[in-house]
Each structure stands twice: as structure tokens, then as C-alpha cells.
Amino acid sequence: MGRQPCCDKLGVKKGPWTAEEDKKLINFIQTNGHCCWRALPKLAGLRRCRKSCRLRWTNYLRPDLKRGLLSHDEEQLVIDLHAHIGNKWSKIASRLPGRTDNGIKNHWNTHIKKKLVKMGIDPVTSQPLKQEPNNTDNPNSTSSVSNDISKEPKSSSTKNVETNGTTTEDESSSAVTRQNSSKDSENNLLNDEELFSYFHDNN
DNA sequence: AATTCGTCCAACCGCCGTGTT
DNA sequence: GAACACGGCGGTTGGACGAAT
Structure with a gap:
């Protein structure tokens, strides 16, 4: 049967995130949390796949992130x-x-x-x-x-x-x-x- | 100055485990 | 129990950048 794609490819943007997209994602998560990644892109007004949003948040935007090389x-x-x-x-x-x-x-x-x-x-x-x-x-x-x-x-x-x-x-x-x-x-x-x-x- | 090489790291892809119907 | 949806994970890729040649 095969799995469905993780998100409909129509209109889904790929590649590097813009500052504006980052802002949208941060604003949304700060006010609503990340209860449901599937719905998040739509609710946040982002044309991104849920995975892309989650990855961006966990790997880059999370406020508690330490940047730079490992000690x-x-x-x-x-x-x-x-x-x-x-x-x-x-x-x-x-x-x-x-x-x-x-x-x-x-x-x-x-x-x-x-x-x-x-x-x-x-x-x-x-x-x-x-x-x-x-x-x-x-x-x-x-x-x-x-x-x-x-x-x-x-x-x-x-x-x-x-x-x-x-x-x-x-x-x-x-x-x-x-x-x-x-x-x-x-x-x-x-x-x-x-x-x-x-x-x-x-x- | 131009080219090559190595490093860094953001991002994507496909698969897996688990919960729900 | 099967099918499906979802979140998460690990592997990999590719671009930017600086150093070396």
C-alpha cells in the first residue's frame, strides 16, 4: 500500500529558512507550543513540511540551544x-x-x-x-x-x-x-x- | 588572484516505533 | 490484528566559508 508522503508536496517550500519564516515559527510555538507538528505549518502560516518545522525548531531555533563547537x-x-x-x-x-x-x-x-x-x-x-x-x-x-x-x-x-x-x-x-x-x-x-x-x- | 581542499552545519530523505482507529 | 498517522531518528547531501597551494 505504501505510506503517504509526510506532507502534500503541493506548495511546500524547501531549502534554507528565511528570517521571516523563523519569526513565524518562533512566534507560533511561543504562544501555542508545538502540540501538533502536522497542523503547525498551516496554523503558523508556513508553507513548510511538518518535519522541516520540527527540525528547524529543535536544531536551530530552540531557546536553550548552545551554539558553537563542543567543549x-x-x-x-x-x-x-x-x-x-x-x-x-x-x-x-x-x-x-x-x-x-x-x-x-x-x-x-x-x-x-x-x-x-x-x-x-x-x-x-x-x-x-x-x-x-x-x-x-x-x-x-x-x-x-x-x-x-x-x-x-x-x-x-x-x-x-x-x-x-x-x-x-x-x-x-x-x-x-x-x-x-x-x-x-x-x-x-x-x-x-x-x-x-x-x-x-x-x- | 585563482583554484583546490577541508571543515562546518543546516537541511532533506527514508525508515522505524508507537499510538490510534 | 491490520491499516494508518504521526513523531522521531539516523544517514546523507550540499552550500558556505576559510585555509592552503
Whole structure:
């Protein structure tokens, strides 16, 4: 039978949001809340799909959003969480107040993934990678990696240098603990309660 | 100065889980 | 129980921008 499209394509606008659209969405949600995304575009006078509205609100317009790059602590938390629950970006985001799943996902894909690879860790499984030709003389891959990391921001923009200035040893050490801890969890994803208790214990 | 490359991030798409009829 | 509607999630894309060449 097939699902119907999420919204009728007729007259539905796509692409970047204008300031005016943002204003409409904010005004509507501030006065009415987002009770029903399906009806919202019409009621708010927007020619947008419900999904587009929800995404715009949650990823960009929400008043409690934190903008900018993740701090070192936040990044560390993302890495640890990811090691335990995998690509559950919304769950990870829920542990980082003011951060969105989209933002975290973006940061993971552009930054953290590469860092982990450099550290000799498979970003997908959080397990140590098989030795690459480049890493041949570092059986303990994490040790040399931490040095790499400290040099790494070279390719990053200047914004990055600011926030990453304090990185290095914490990252590698955490990677080691993750390797150990991820061992017991293997592929067993933690549910929310387990996750909570895990972090409760670690804090 | 022009081009290429890498990074950042907003936005879209398709699928899934769940609640309702 | 099946069909449907809806909200939400994760993967991916593409444009803007700055740095490097």
C-alpha cells in the first residue's frame, strides 16, 4: 500500500529558512507550543513540511540551544557515550544539555571519527583497529596517538584551536578506559537506565 | 588572484516505533 | 490484528566559508 508522503508536496517550500519564516515559527510555538507538528505549518502560516518545522525548531531555533563547537568535556562525553550506545545521537544529545543530535552527529563525523582513527580505534565498533602500515611500530597505539592528537588541530580552523587547546592526554586515557569498558558491553547496547547508572557510577 | 581542499552545519530523505482507529 | 498517522531518528547531501597551494 505504501505510506503517504509526510506532507502534500503541493506548495511546500524547501531549502534554507528565511528570517521571516523563523519569526513565524518562533512566534507560533511561543504562544501555542508545538502540540501538533502536522497542523503547525498551516496554523503558523508556513508553507513548510511538518518535519522541516520540527527540525528547524529543535536544531536551530530552540531557546536553550548552545551554539558553537563542543567543549573538550562534551566531546569526551560524546566519545564515551558513543562507545556504549553507538550511533544513538538523540540519546547522546539528551545527556548534553543544549546540544542537538544533529550537531553532535556532525561533530562526530567531521572531528571525532578522524581522531579515533588516528588513535587506532575503530569509530564504528570502538575497538582497536588492526594495525595499519603507518602504525607498525606502535603496538600500544593509543600512546603515540595522543601525540598525534595534540598536533592534529593543524588542519582545523582557528575556532577549533581555541577549544581544543586543552586536549591530548585526557582523550587518549579515556580511549583506553573505553577500550576496556567497551569490552564488557561488546555489542550489548545499554538501555537508558543502565546508561544512567553507568554515568552515575563514573561521576 | 585563482583554484583546490577541508571543515562546518543546516537541511532533506527514508525508515522505524508507537499510538490510534 | 491490520491499516494508518504521526513523531522521531539516523544517514546523507550540499552550500558556505576559510585555509592552503
